[in-house]
Amino acid sequence: MAAQEQHPLHFNLFIFGCGHHKAAWRHPGSPAERVGDIAYYEELARTAERGLLDAVFFADGHAAGDVAGGPWWFLEPLTALSAMSRATNRIGLVSTVSSTFYTPFHAARLLASLDHISGGRIGWNVVTSMFDSEARNHGYEQMPEHAERYARAEEFVEAVLGLWDSWGDEAFHYDRAGVFADPDLVRPIDHRGEYFQVDGPLNVPRPVQGNPVLFQAGSSEQGRELAARRAEAIYAVAYDLPSAQDYYGDVKARIRRAGRDPGSVAIMPGLVTYVGSTEEEARAKQDELDALLPTAESLQQLGLFTEQDCTDWDLDAPVPDLPPLEEFTGPKGRYATILRIIESEKPTVRQLLGRLAAGGGHCTMVGTPEQIADRIAEWHEQGGADGFNLMPPSLPGGVEDFVDHVVPVLQKRGLFRREYGARTLRGHLGLPRPPSAH
Amino acid sequence: MAAQEQHPLHFNLFIFGCGHHKAAWRHPGSPAERVGDIAYYEELARTAERGLLDAVFFADGHAAGDVAGGPWWFLEPLTALSAMSRATNRIGLVSTVSSTFYTPFHAARLLASLDHISGGRIGWNVVTSMFDSEARNHGYEQMPEHAERYARAEEFVEAVLGLWDSWGDEAFHYDRAGVFADPDLVRPIDHRGEYFQVDGPLNVPRPVQGNPVLFQAGSSEQGRELAARRAEAIYAVAYDLPSAQDYYGDVKARIRRAGRDPGSVAIMPGLVTYVGSTEEEARAKQDELDALLPTAESLQQLGLFTEQDCTDWDLDAPVPDLPPLEEFTGPKGRYATILRIIESEKPTVRQLLGRLAAGGGHCTMVGTPEQIADRIAEWHEQGGADGFNLMPPSLPGGVEDFVDHVVPVLQKRGLFRREYGARTLRGHLGLPRPPSAH
Structure with missing residues (x-):
C-alpha cells in the first residue's frame, strides 16, 4: 500500500x-x-x-x-x-x-x-x-x-x-x-x-x-x-x-x-x-430519487438524446435495443454514454433516466x-x-x-x-x- | 424638532x-x-x-x-x-x-x-x-x-x-x-x-x-x-x-x-x-496624529499644491501669506481648499498639513x-x-x-x-x- x-x-x-x-x-x-x-x-x-x-x-x-x-x-x-x-x-x-x-x-x-x-x-x-x-x-x-x-x-x-x-x-x-x-x-x-x-x-x-x-x-x-x-x-x-x-x-x-x-x-x-448500510438500502435510495423524475418530460428528452420515439416505453422494462453509435446522427458523446450504461448496467427505462439525471457520463457507485x-x-x-x-x-x-x-x-x-x-x-x-x- | x-x-x-x-x-x-x-x-x-x-x-x-x-x-x-x-x-x-x-x-x-x-x-x-x-x-x-x-x-x-x-x-x-x-x-x-x-x-x-x-x-x-x-x-x-x-x-x-x-x-x-471628553483632549488627538506626518515629504507635497518653496517653513508658525486663487496656475480645487482652511482656521503649518492629510476638503469637527x-x-x-x-x-x-x-x-x-x-x-x-x- x-x-x-x-x-x-x-x-x-x-x-x-x-x-x-x-x-x-x-x-x-x-x-x-x-x-x-x-x-x-x-x-x-x-x-x-x-x-x-x-x-x-x-x-x-x-x-x-x-x-x-x-x-x-x-x-x-x-x-x-x-x-x-x-x-x-x-x-x-x-x-x-x-x-x-x-x-x-x-x-x-x-x-x-x-x-x-x-x-x-x-x-x-x-x-x-x-x-x-x-x-x-x-x-x-x-x-x-x-x-x-x-x-x-x-x-x-x-x-x-x-x-x-x-x-x-x-x-x-x-x-x-x-x-x-x-x-x-x-x-x-x-x-x-x-x-x-x-x-x-x-x-x-x-x-x-x-x-x-x-x-x-x-x-x-x-x-x-x-x-x-x-x-x-x-x-x-x-x-x-x-x-x-x-x-x-x-x-x-x-x-x-x-x-x-x-x-x-x-x-x-x-x-x-448512493451509500446504504446494505446494497439494497443504497439501491433503494437511488430508486427513490429516480421515481421523482417527471416521466413524460424525461421520456421526451430521452427521445431527443436517442432519436427514438420513447413516449410509450415501459418504465419498468429493460431499455429496448438501440441502433449502434455509427448510425446515430445527433451529438455522439451523450449517445455513447447511453449505449455504455445500457451495455454495462442493463437498466430498466426508469433506471436509465435516473442515471442520465444524476451525473450522466460520470462514474456512479452504489453500495x-x-x-x-x-x-x-x-x-x-x-x-x-x-x-x-x-x-x-x-x-x-x-x-x-x-x-x-x-x-x-x-x-x-x-x-x-x-x-x-x-x-x-x-x-x-x-x-x-x-x-x-x- | x-x-x-x-x-x-x-x-x-x-x-x-x-x-x-x-x-x-x-x-x-x-x-x-x-x-x-x-x-x-x-x-x-x-x-x-x-x-x-x-x-x-x-x-x-x-x-x-x-x-x-x-x-x-x-x-x-x-x-x-x-x-x-x-x-x-x-x-x-x-x-x-x-x-x-x-x-x-x-x-x-x-x-x-x-x-x-x-x-x-x-x-x-x-x-x-x-x-x-x-x-x-x-x-x-x-x-x-x-x-x-x-x-x-x-x-x-x-x-x-x-x-x-x-x-x-x-x-x-x-x-x-x-x-x-x-x-x-x-x-x-x-x-x-x-x-x-x-x-x-x-x-x-x-x-x-x-x-x-x-x-x-x-x-x-x-x-x-x-x-x-x-x-x-x-x-x-x-x-x-x-x-x-x-x-x-x-x-x-x-x-x-x-x-x-x-x-x-x-x-x-x-x-x-476628533472626539474628546474636553475640547483640549479632542485637539490633542488631532495634534497627535498631525505630529506623525513625515515632515519633509509633507512640506514638499505642500510645495506642489501651492507652487511655493515650503521646505524651510516653520512647522509651528502660522502659514505664510499665499497668492490669491486667481494667480494660481495649478489645479484650483485643492488650492481653494487650502486658502479656505487658512482663512477660517488660522492654522500653523503643521496643522494645515494635518488637515490636508485627513479629509482635505471634507468638513472636520473637533470637540x-x-x-x-x-x-x-x-x-x-x-x-x-x-x-x-x-x-x-x-x-x-x-x-x-x-x-x-x-x-x-x-x-x-x-x-x-x-x-x-x-x-x-x-x-x-x-x-x-x-x-x-x-
Missing part, C-alpha cells in the same frame, strides 16, 4: 443546488427553499470539512438556464465562497471563473482577495465558458470559437499569474517611521499580449498561497494541453475504470511532456455515490461504505484517479453519507487523512508554495 | 485602511499589520452596527497607488463585504463598483448575490473611475473622456436595473410535482444600447431589496445630473455649512426637476471627527460629543445634510469614539434612532422597495 501512503486520496465536494440528481429538489425533504440561503452552503462546507475533504467546489455559468426544471445558478460563487470561508477553518474553496467573460485584473484581484480572506484556501477552476446565451449577457454576439477561447485562456492565466506575482512576499514593512510597503517589491507586469494588455501591479498583495491553486477540467485536445501546462489539479469525467485509465494515462503523459511532475497534479473524476471504498481504492491503485470530485445525487444527505460512512472506512484502510495536515489548499494537495519572482 | 423626527439622521462609516488621516498607520497602536485581515473589517462593521449606523462603505480603485505612504487598497470590497455581512445582522453594506471596468451583468450579479447573502443590506456606490493607471489594468490605453464615462454610467445603471428586475418576486414555486420556478416570471431584458448589449435574464433571482440601494457621489455637472435621476443616497464633499447648503440646495432642486421626491434622497457629506452633536444638528436643521459619511481620522478608535460618545448625545436629542427599525438598508434609509415590473 506504499503508493497510497505517498499519494493519499483527494476529495472535493462539488456543490450544486439540492444535489446532482435532477429530481433531488422534488423530494419532500429536499432543501429546495434554501438554495438561495447562504447558511445552507455554509452548512455543506462545514460537513465537508468535518469529513476532512480537500475542498468544496462551485461550477459557474452566465445564463439563467432552465428555471422550471430545478435549481440552477443562484448565488454567485466568489461572493458565496467568501462567506463560506468564514464559516470554516481548513477546507479549500474552489471557484470557477471564466477566462472569456472577466478581465485578468478582475479575476486575479477577486481570487487574491479571497485567498487573503480565507487564509490561503482558494482554488480557481479555469473555464472558457460554452454557451452563446452566456456570451450575449456580456456583449458578445456569440461565443468565440473553441480555439480562440483556449488561446485566450492561456494568455489569461499567464496575465493572472503575473499579477499575483507583482507583489513580493516581503513587500510590507509597516515601518511607522519609514515606508508602509517597499515600492521596489511592487512592480508592474506590463503584459502585452494578443488578447490582453495589463499594466499591473495588482492592487491586492501576493496571495497567501502565492498562487491560488489552478484547477482545470478540459477534455478536448486543447483543454488537455492547457491542463498539462498549467493545471495543479484536474477535474475529469470518467464513466468507468478503463475510460478513467485512458484519460489519466494520457494527461499524466502530457504533463510529463510539458516538463512538469505528473505526480504533483491530482486527477479527480466526478463521482456519484455499502465498504463496497464503495473498495471501488475507490481500485480506481486509485489501478491508475484511474488520484481522488474524486464528489457529486452527491442529493444534498445535504449525500455528502453526510459519504463523510460519516465512507470516509471512516477509507481512513481505516490508510487511504485518507485522519486530520488536516495543512492550513492551505496547496497544503492539502501536497503542492509547494511557488517562490516569488522578486 | 418635528423636521428631525420626520427625517432622522443617517450615518455611514467610510472604512479605509487605518483611518482617513494619512499618518494614522504610523501611530504605534495602529492596526497597520491588520489591513489585510478580514477580522479587522468585521470588527469595524460590528462597531458601526453597535452604533446603529445605516451602513459601512468601501471606496474602490483599480490601481495599486502609493504603497510606500500608507495602506491603500488591499481586500477587494465585494468579497470583503460578503464576509462582513455574516459577522453582522442589520447594518447596510455599500460597495463602490465601477461602471467603466465591469460589465453590467457582472455588476448586477455580484451585487444581487450579495443582497441575498446579506438579507437585503447591500448598496452600490456607482463610480466611473478616474485614473489612466486603472484603465491600463483593464485593457484601455487611457480613461474614456469624462462625458463618455458618464454616458456609459447612465446606460450601465439602466442595464443593471433591468437585470435586477428580470425575475419576478413570485418566480419561485418550489412545486415538487411541478415547476421549480415559473419561466414566465424570468424574462430577457434585451438591452440594446450605445455601450452595452445584454440579453438577460440575470442568473440570480430578484434581490431581497428589489434593487440594492444606489449611491452616487458626483460633484461635476454630469455627476449631479446622474445623481438627480438615479441616486437613492448621495455622498458629498462640503468643507463648511455654506458650501454644504449650496450643494444640498442645488442637488435637491435637480432631484425635484427630475420628477423625484427630494425628501427621499439622503445627502451625506463626508465628516472627519466634545456635545459640541460635535451641536454642529451635526446645525447642518441637519439648516439644510446642509441629511446625514454624514463618517471618515474617522484613525480606526478603530475614531469610530468607537463616535459610536460610544456622539451617538448617545444625538439619541438623547431625538436626532438618531435608538434601535434599528428595519432589516434592510432600504429600510434604514426610509426607501420603499421598488415594485417588480412583472
Whole structure:
C-alpha cells in the first residue's frame, strides 16, 4: 500500500443546488427553499470539512438556464465562497471563473482577495465558458470559437499569474517611521499580449498561497494541453475504470511532456455515490430519487438524446435495443454514454433516466461504505484517479453519507487523512508554495 | 424638532485602511499589520452596527497607488463585504463598483448575490473611475473622456436595473410535482444600447431589496445630473455649512426637476471627527496624529499644491501669506481648499498639513460629543445634510469614539434612532422597495 501512503486520496465536494440528481429538489425533504440561503452552503462546507475533504467546489455559468426544471445558478460563487470561508477553518474553496467573460485584473484581484480572506484556501477552476446565451449577457454576439477561447485562456492565466506575482512576499514593512510597503517589491507586469494588455501591479498583495491553486477540467485536445501546462489539479469525467485509465494515462503523459511532475497534479473524476448500510438500502435510495423524475418530460428528452420515439416505453422494462453509435446522427458523446450504461448496467427505462439525471457520463457507485471504498481504492491503485470530485445525487444527505460512512472506512484502510495536515489548499494537495519572482 | 423626527439622521462609516488621516498607520497602536485581515473589517462593521449606523462603505480603485505612504487598497470590497455581512445582522453594506471596468451583468450579479447573502443590506456606490493607471489594468490605453464615462454610467445603471428586475418576486414555486420556478416570471431584458448589449435574464433571482440601494457621489455637472435621476443616497464633499447648503440646495432642486421626491434622497457629506471628553483632549488627538506626518515629504507635497518653496517653513508658525486663487496656475480645487482652511482656521503649518492629510476638503469637527452633536444638528436643521459619511481620522478608535460618545448625545436629542427599525438598508434609509415590473 506504499503508493497510497505517498499519494493519499483527494476529495472535493462539488456543490450544486439540492444535489446532482435532477429530481433531488422534488423530494419532500429536499432543501429546495434554501438554495438561495447562504447558511445552507455554509452548512455543506462545514460537513465537508468535518469529513476532512480537500475542498468544496462551485461550477459557474452566465445564463439563467432552465428555471422550471430545478435549481440552477443562484448565488454567485466568489461572493458565496467568501462567506463560506468564514464559516470554516481548513477546507479549500474552489471557484470557477471564466477566462472569456472577466478581465485578468478582475479575476486575479477577486481570487487574491479571497485567498487573503480565507487564509490561503482558494482554488480557481479555469473555464472558457460554452454557451452563446452566456456570451450575449456580456456583449458578445456569440461565443468565440473553441480555439480562440483556449488561446485566450492561456494568455489569461499567464496575465493572472503575473499579477499575483507583482507583489513580493516581503513587500510590507509597516515601518511607522519609514515606508508602509517597499515600492521596489511592487512592480508592474506590463503584459502585452494578443488578447490582453495589463499594466499591473495588482492592487491586492501576493496571495497567501502565492498562487491560488489552478484547477482545470478540459477534455478536448486543447483543454488537455492547457491542463498539462498549467493545471495543479484536474477535474475529469470518467464513466468507468478503463475510460478513467485512458484519460489519466494520457494527461499524466502530457504533463510529463510539458516538463512538469505528473505526480504533483491530482486527477479527480466526478463521482456519484448512493451509500446504504446494505446494497439494497443504497439501491433503494437511488430508486427513490429516480421515481421523482417527471416521466413524460424525461421520456421526451430521452427521445431527443436517442432519436427514438420513447413516449410509450415501459418504465419498468429493460431499455429496448438501440441502433449502434455509427448510425446515430445527433451529438455522439451523450449517445455513447447511453449505449455504455445500457451495455454495462442493463437498466430498466426508469433506471436509465435516473442515471442520465444524476451525473450522466460520470462514474456512479452504489453500495455499502465498504463496497464503495473498495471501488475507490481500485480506481486509485489501478491508475484511474488520484481522488474524486464528489457529486452527491442529493444534498445535504449525500455528502453526510459519504463523510460519516465512507470516509471512516477509507481512513481505516490508510487511504485518507485522519486530520488536516495543512492550513492551505496547496497544503492539502501536497503542492509547494511557488517562490516569488522578486 | 418635528423636521428631525420626520427625517432622522443617517450615518455611514467610510472604512479605509487605518483611518482617513494619512499618518494614522504610523501611530504605534495602529492596526497597520491588520489591513489585510478580514477580522479587522468585521470588527469595524460590528462597531458601526453597535452604533446603529445605516451602513459601512468601501471606496474602490483599480490601481495599486502609493504603497510606500500608507495602506491603500488591499481586500477587494465585494468579497470583503460578503464576509462582513455574516459577522453582522442589520447594518447596510455599500460597495463602490465601477461602471467603466465591469460589465453590467457582472455588476448586477455580484451585487444581487450579495443582497441575498446579506438579507437585503447591500448598496452600490456607482463610480466611473478616474485614473489612466486603472484603465491600463483593464485593457484601455487611457480613461474614456469624462462625458463618455458618464454616458456609459447612465446606460450601465439602466442595464443593471433591468437585470435586477428580470425575475419576478413570485418566480419561485418550489412545486415538487411541478415547476421549480415559473419561466414566465424570468424574462430577457434585451438591452440594446450605445455601450452595452445584454440579453438577460440575470442568473440570480430578484434581490431581497428589489434593487440594492444606489449611491452616487458626483460633484461635476454630469455627476449631479446622474445623481438627480438615479441616486437613492448621495455622498458629498462640503468643507463648511455654506458650501454644504449650496450643494444640498442645488442637488435637491435637480432631484425635484427630475420628477423625484427630494425628501427621499439622503445627502451625506463626508465628516472627519476628533472626539474628546474636553475640547483640549479632542485637539490633542488631532495634534497627535498631525505630529506623525513625515515632515519633509509633507512640506514638499505642500510645495506642489501651492507652487511655493515650503521646505524651510516653520512647522509651528502660522502659514505664510499665499497668492490669491486667481494667480494660481495649478489645479484650483485643492488650492481653494487650502486658502479656505487658512482663512477660517488660522492654522500653523503643521496643522494645515494635518488637515490636508485627513479629509482635505471634507468638513472636520473637533470637540466634545456635545459640541460635535451641536454642529451635526446645525447642518441637519439648516439644510446642509441629511446625514454624514463618517471618515474617522484613525480606526478603530475614531469610530468607537463616535459610536460610544456622539451617538448617545444625538439619541438623547431625538436626532438618531435608538434601535434599528428595519432589516434592510432600504429600510434604514426610509426607501420603499421598488415594485417588480412583472
